[in-house]
C-alpha cells in the first residue's frame with residue numbers, strides 16, 4: 446500500500462522538495478498551494494500519482510473541499526504536512542504593516558488548523574494518522590523586525606504541542622519541524638548572511654526521515670538545533686543583547 450501524503454505549500458521550496466522526496470518512495474500525494482500553474486509543473490515532473498488542489502489555506506472551505514476531494518479518491522491519508530507559509534518583516538508602528546501582520550498569522554498559524562481539521566475525525570475513525578507542522582527557529586524567541594513572523598511560528602509550535610498531547614491517545618502522531626535557514630525562494634529574499642544555510646533537497650531528506658520515525662520535534666540543520674536549544678534557555682538580558690544585533694527581515698509583499 447503506498448503512503449498517502451498531503452502537503453501544503455507544495456509548489457515551491459521545502460514543500461516541493463518534500464513532494465519530490467515522497468515521490469521517490471512511490472507515495473500518493475495531495476499537493477496544495479494557491480498557484481495552480483506552479484502545482485501543475487510539479488505534478489508533471491513527479492514520478493508518482495499526485496493530485497493537485499489550488500487552495501488558499503486561510504480559507505477553511507477551500508481546505509475542506511480539497512481534503513474531501515482527496516479522500517473521495519484515495520481514502521484517509523497517512524500524513525498531513527502543514528508547510529504553507531509566508532514571511533515578511535513587520536513594524537507595528539506602520540499602519541500598512543498591520544494587514545501583513547494579520548495575513549502572516551492567518552497563513553502560518555490558522556492555515557495549519559484549517560488543513561488539519563478535515564483529517565482529524567477520519568484519522569480517529571481509522572485509528573492512526575500523523576500531522577506535521579513546519580514551524581521555525583524564528584518561533585523560539587522573539588525576533589526584532591519580524592514580530593508577526595516570529596509570533597506566528599511561536600504560536601504554531603505551541604499549537605502543535607497542544608495537538609500532540611491531545612491526540613496521542615487516538616494514536617495520532619504530531620511532528621513539529623523547526624527549520625533554521627533552508628535555501629528556498631523565501632530565504633532567497635534575505636540580503637544577509639544566513640548561518641548554516643542548508644540545501645532544500647537535503648533538508649527534505651532529513652525531514653522525511655524524522656517524520657517516518659515519528660519524531661516529536663526536529664530542528665534542521667543540526668547546527669541550528671544546538672543554537673535553538675541555547676536560544677530557548679538564554680536569560681532575557683542575554684537574548685535582548687544578542688537579538689538586537691540580529692539581521693532583520695525585509696518588508697516584502699505577501
Ligand SMILES: NC(=O)c1ccc[n+]([C@@H]2O[C@H](COP(=O)([O-])OP(=O)(O)OC[C@H]3O[C@@H](n4cnc5c(N)ncnc54)[C@H](OP(=O)(O)O)[C@@H]3O)[C@@H](O)[C@H]2O)c1
Pocket residue numbers: 453454455456457458459460477478479480481483500501502503528529530531532552553556579580581582623624625626627628629630631632
Ligand atoms: N526556508 C527557510 O529557511 C525556512 C525556515 C524556517 C521555516 N520555514 C517555513 O517553511 C515553510 C516553507 O517555506 P519555504 O522556504 O519553502 O518558502 P517558499 O518557497 O516561499 O514556499 C512557500 C509555499 O507556501 C505556499 N503558500 C503561501 N501562502 C499560502 C496560502 N495562503 N495558501 C496556500 N499555500 C500558500 C506557496 O505557494 P503559493 O504562493 O502558490 O500559494 C509556496 O508553495 C514556511 O512555513 C516557512 O515559514 C522556512
